[in-house]
Amino acid sequence: MLVPYVFGKKDFIQIGGLPSLIHTVFIFFAITRYKFLKIGVQEAASDLFSNVKDGLVLMDNNQKIIQINKAALEIFKLGEEKGTEPEKINIENYIQGYSFQKEYNDHQLSVGLNGELRYLCLSQSSVYESNLPIGKMLLIRDVTLTKKAEKIIIEKNRKITDSINYAQRIQEAILPNAQHLTTIFPDAFVLYQPKDVVSGD
Numbered sequence: 001m002l003v004p005y006v007f008g009k010k011d012f013i014q015i016g017g018l019p020s021l022i023h024t025v026f027i028f029f030a031i032t033r034y035k036f037l038k039i040g041v042q043e044a045a046s047d048l049f050s051n052v053k054d055g056l057v058l059m060d061n062n063q064k065i066i067q068i069n070k071a072a073l074e075i076f077k078l079g080e081e082k083g084t085e086p087e088k089i090n091i092e093n094y095i096q097g098y099s100f101q102k103e104y105n106d107h108q109l110s111v112g113l114n115g116e117l118r119y120l121c122l123s124q125s126s127v128y129e130s131n132l133p134i135g136k137m138l139l140i141r142d143v144t145l146t147k148k149a150e151k152i153i154i155e156k157n158r159k160i161t162d163s164i165n166y167a168q169r170i171q172e173a174i175l176p177n178a179q180h181l182t183t184i185f186p187d188a189f190v191l192y193q194p195k196d197v198v199s200g201d
């Protein structure tokens with residue numbers, strides 16, 4: 001629209017409108033100003049490793065921790081203030097039932113960490129370089145809040161089901177006996193058809 005007038009061309013083929021042009025200018029500015037295309041794979045992987053909400057632990061074949069992210073340190077309640085160096089942590093001492101030799105895929109277990117019961121979901125796989133295993137990567141997801149909420153829902157569901165079953169027994173107790181009713185009123189009948197457990201009428 002504006003480009004033909006700016007360049008003084010009347011037979012200019014219009015590819016996109018002004019919004020597309022503005023969008024392109026802003027993308028170009030962002031790429032050059034913030035160097036989006038210069039972010040290396042290692043830098044992107046390091047950012048992802050550091051900022052993921054699940055715990056990530058990279059270990060070599062001797063079970064020595066090469067790298068551990070902040071989320072994993074929080075799960076184990078470790079940090080710089082306690083003076084524990086991540087390289088000296090042995091995961092098997094923190095997670096009962098964990099084995100470095102196993103491959104895990106969303107394996108859930110409950111563990112006692114620092115005096116409290118926690119539910120963890122583990123995924124572990126080997127890391128390869130030139131088709132040779134060089135270590136393991138362990139993903140630790142703390143599912144304690146989810147498990148606690150699940151237990152609350154199960155308990156509330158049980159209480160509701162118990163109440164509904166009790167209401168069913170009350171309804172059946174107050175219904176007149178159909179045989180006794182037909183002896184007095186030969187054409188009488190009882191219509192009781194609850195949709196699920198109890199009748200609404």
